Amino acid sequence: MIRPLALLSVLGLGLASCGPAGSSTAPAAPPRPEPSPVEKAAILAALPAPYDAGDLDNGRRVFARCRSCHTITEGGPNMTGPNLWGIFGRTAGSHAGYNYSSPVKAAGFAWDADRLDHWLQNPRTFLPGNKMTFPGLPNPTDRRDVIAFLKTETGYAPAETPGS
Numbered sequence: 001m002i003r004p005l006a007l008l009s010v011l012g013l014g015l016a017s018c019g020p021a022g023s024s025t026a027p028a029a030p031p032r033p034e035p036s037p038v039e040k041a042a043i044l045a046a047l048p049a050p051y052d053a054g055d056l057d058n059g060r061r062v063f064a065r066c067r068s069c070h071t072i073t074e075g076g077p078n079m080t081g082p083n084l085w086g087i088f089g090r091t092a093g094s095h096a097g098y099n100y101s102s103p104v105k106a107a108g109f110a111w112d113a114d115r116l117d118h119w120l121q122n123p124r125t126f127l128p129g130n131k132m133t134f135p136g137l138p139n140p141t142d143r144r145d146v147i148a149f150l151k152t153e154t155g156y157a158p159a160e161t162p163g164s
């Protein structure tokens with residue numbers, strides 16, 4: 001039995017840079033600390049269904065559509081959109097130094113997989129009047145995979161209580 005939390009604390013200490021780069025074929029990916037494949041597998045396995053069945057390679061491909069506007073590394077810059085490190089559990093519209101639209105600032109919830117799924121399905125209707133000019137991801141498998149990818153890349157730590 002792997003202990004995902006132990007692996008996560010290693011991640012949290014920023015020691016992940018010793019991990020192999022994996023078999024990513026994405027050209028010109030910017031350098032960033034990358035959890036090792038073993039660490040990612042542990043995070044993935046600890047996610048609640050359906051995200052534990054996520055395809056991280058597809059998630060990475062889908063995230064290529066977000067990269068022009070979002071960074072996901074710790075301390076990464078805000079671009080057209082805010083940096084997404086720590087997005088799970090983060091209050092919507094709260095990332096320091098980013099100028100959000102009023103509907104996102106006023107949303108009043110913390111991001112979780114469910115809300116992200118709705119947001120990514122159709123950003124325009126989920127929080128009307130926001131300024132994320134992205135048409136949405138109509139394919140539920142793409143949304144599942146990009147959410148699983150973000151969970152493994154943005155510092156998310158599965159809660160210790162089972163089923164959460």
Ligand code: HEC
Nearest residue numbers: 065066069080081082092093100101104130131132133134
């Ligand atoms: C064309 C640029 C653009 C693209 C592409 C884009 N976003 Fe965004 N995103 C934004 C902007 C701008 C905001 C801020 C919205 C606001 O304040 O109204 C935002 C906000 C967000 C937020 C809320 C962040 C917070 O701190 O509350 C999340 C989560 C998010 N985007 C995820 C994604 C994901 C995942 C993708 C790809 C599937 C994506 N975005 C694609 C521009 C973009």
